[in-house]
Amino acid sequence: MRVAVVGGGISGLVAAYRLRAALGERAELVLVEGAERVGGTLRTVEIAGDPVDLGAEAFVGRRPEIPALMRELGIADQLVHPAGKRPLIWSGGVARPLPERTLMGIPAEAEAVAGLVDPETMARIAAEPERPLRWERGGDVAVGALVAQRFGEQVVRRSVDPLLGGVYAGTADTIGVRAALPTLAAALDAGSASLTEAVRTALPPQSDTPVFGGIRDGYRVLLDALRAAADAKVETATAATRLTRDGAGWRLDPVGPVDAVVLAAPAPATADLLREVAPAAADLAAGIELASSAVVALALPRDTPLPDNSGILVATGEPLRAKAFTLSSRKWPHLAAREVALVRASFGRFGDAAPLSWSDDDLVAAAVDDLATVTGAPIRPVAAVVQRWPxxxxxxxxxxxxxxxxxxxxxxxxxxxxxxxxxxDGVGVPACAASGTAAATRIAAHLVGDE
Ligand SMILES: Cc1cc2nc3c(=O)[nH]c(=O)nc-3n(C[C@H](O)[C@H](O)[C@H](O)COP(=O)(O)OP(=O)(O)OC[C@H]3O[C@@H](n4cnc5c(N)ncnc54)[C@H](O)[C@@H]3O)c2cc1C
Structure with missing residues (x-):
């Protein structure tokens, strides 16, 4: 029995690991990864002698997938949680606390965005429940269109964009309500009379459980453990180029004949591979657009007077190049113990990939200048690493x-x-892991289902 997995990101590695668990030693697993290393958008490097993540640095800890995987793989002692500090939002040249109790930046009452938006917008939010809402049950619109129409443009640019930008590297104009905010879509479908009412219904109950988790020595600990447990033949620098039918099985170039295939590459590469065997599916996958971004990790002298916040998000339209800063040493207690202060600056989003073409020096200079602007602190890095994510x-x-x-x-x-x-089913690492598990379950049911 021979099974191929295309793509060595978290989705493909979890699929391989679950396939090994389901099929046992009799299965030959081949994982092909186009890049020189596995991990995809998860990447841990050394900065100032210690590991730091340049892609994802956290996961939603209220979802079960990653803590469960860590327990299974014997690395549960690596699970860490943030200190619980709030981020700031930089808008109109001022840093303020990010509004609390919002749904991805959408407030349930005007008070939540007091100070961030003008009095006219405050009045508009307060009066919103009185205006009749038209929502087509089962329909979908961009989050930005809905929020601008009900609460005004300032709420979109100053509160919603920075949060959606952090998750999708998109803006409220490119992200749909149904996929990004399913509980809001459900409340609207159920007949909420206003956006205010729908947001109140959709907000999760307040809880003291930490929302996020992380991995003490970086995501590479999880990647290494998955790779070891999957015991697959991993071929890096090897892109899958063509998928065709081969009797009851498949032929995947350059792997050869296989009984089953998991495609765990990004949508465009998956579309290319589906082209011959499922052209309609290829068209659907090809229609999914991608955003590009870059991350600059800075190690600063430990005593740099950074604000006591987890990060600083930047409102749309501010004259800065960075879109967000994670004040990693403030956010994570395990990083606070290091000899340097760590900050990550993010650049680029859907429709603005220009920063990816800047030189490393220019990206670092932009990160330093913009961080100095938003913190008022002298920013003198002792080390910097640049990572582009096209x-x-x-x-x-x-x-x-x-x-x-x-x-x-x-x-x-x-x-x-x-x-x-x-x-x-979601861009977050837990959702990707769940997709890998679901793919392995489907393949295992097919291969051993009738035994
Ligand atoms: C800057 C950034 C920060 C993020 N922060 C967070 C965060 O804090 N928390 C969180 O939960 N999520 C975060 N995410 C999202 C999360 O990291 C990703 O969605 C997730 O890691 C994607 O995993 P994946 O395996 O599906 O895809 P990928 O990681 O993209 O892996 C797909 C792999 O397929 C390979 N491939 C492509 N074509 C082929 C081919 N033809 N043949 C073989 N291999 C191929 C690619 O080289 C790649 O390695 C972040 C993403 C980015 C970019």
Whole structure:
């Protein structure tokens, strides 16, 4: 029994690990990864002698997938949580606390965004429940269009954009309500009379459980553990180039004949591979757009007077180049203990990939200048690392949920083929891990289901 996994990001590695658990030693697993290293958008490097993540640096800890994987793999002692500090938002040249109790920046009452938006916008939010709301049940629109229409443009640019930008490297204009805010879509479908009412219904109950988790020595600990447990033949610098049918199985170039395949590459590469075997699915996957971004990690002298906040998000339209800063040493207690202060600056988002073409020196200089502007602190890095993420994040545009449902439908009669990846059910690491598990379950059921 021979199974191929295409793509060595978290989705593909989890799929390989779950396939090994389900199929045991009798299965030959081959994982092909186009890049020189596995991990995809997870990457841990050394800075000032210690590990730091340049892609994802956290995961939603209220979801079970990553803590469960860490327990299974014997690395639960690596689980860490943030200190619980709040981020700031930089808007109008001033840093203020990020509004609390919002749904991805959408307030449930005007008071939540007091100071961040003008009095006219405050009055508009307060009066919103009185204006009749038109919502087509089961429909979808961009988050920005809905929020601008009900609460005004300032709420979109100063509160929603910075938060959606952090997750999708998109803006509220490119992200759909149904995929990004499913509980809000459900409240609207159920007949909420206003956006205010829908946000109140959709807000999760307040809880003291930490929202996020992280890995003490970086994501590479999880990647290494998955790779070891999967015991797959991993071929890096080897892109899958073509998928065709081969009797009851498949032929994947350059791997050769296989009984089943998990495609865990980003949407465009997956579309290319589906082209011959499932052209309708290929079209659906090809329609998913990607955002590009870059991260600059800075190590600063430990006594740099940074604010006591987890990060600083930048409102749309500010005359800065950076979109956000994570004040890693303030955010994570385990990083606070280091000899340097760590900060990550993020650049670029959907529709603005220009920073990816800047030189490393220019990116570092922009990170230093903008960080000095938003903190007022002297920024003198002792070390800096630049990482570009071209096409790193899929955009969950309006209609995305339906697109994915249709994509799955078109593959229903090809049970030896499964998809995993960040464009399916969520971009976060837990959702990607879940997609890898689901893909492995589908393949295992096909291969051993009738034994
Ligand atoms: C800057 C940044 C910060 C983020 N921060 C967070 C965070 O804090 N928390 C969180 O939960 N999520 C975060 N995310 C999102 C999360 O990291 C990603 O969505 C997730 O890691 C994607 O995993 P994946 O395996 O689906 O895809 P990828 O990591 O993209 O892996 C796909 C792999 O497929 C390979 N590939 C492509 N084509 C082929 C081919 N033809 N043949 C073989 N291999 C191929 C690629 O080289 C790549 O390695 C962040 C993303 C970015 C870009």
């Amino acid at each position: 096409g790193g994040l899929p955009q969950y545009g309006p209609g995305h949920t339906e697109r994915i449902a249709a994509l799955r439908d078109t593959l229903a009669d090809l049970p030896g083929l499964a998809l995993a990846g960040a464009y399916l």
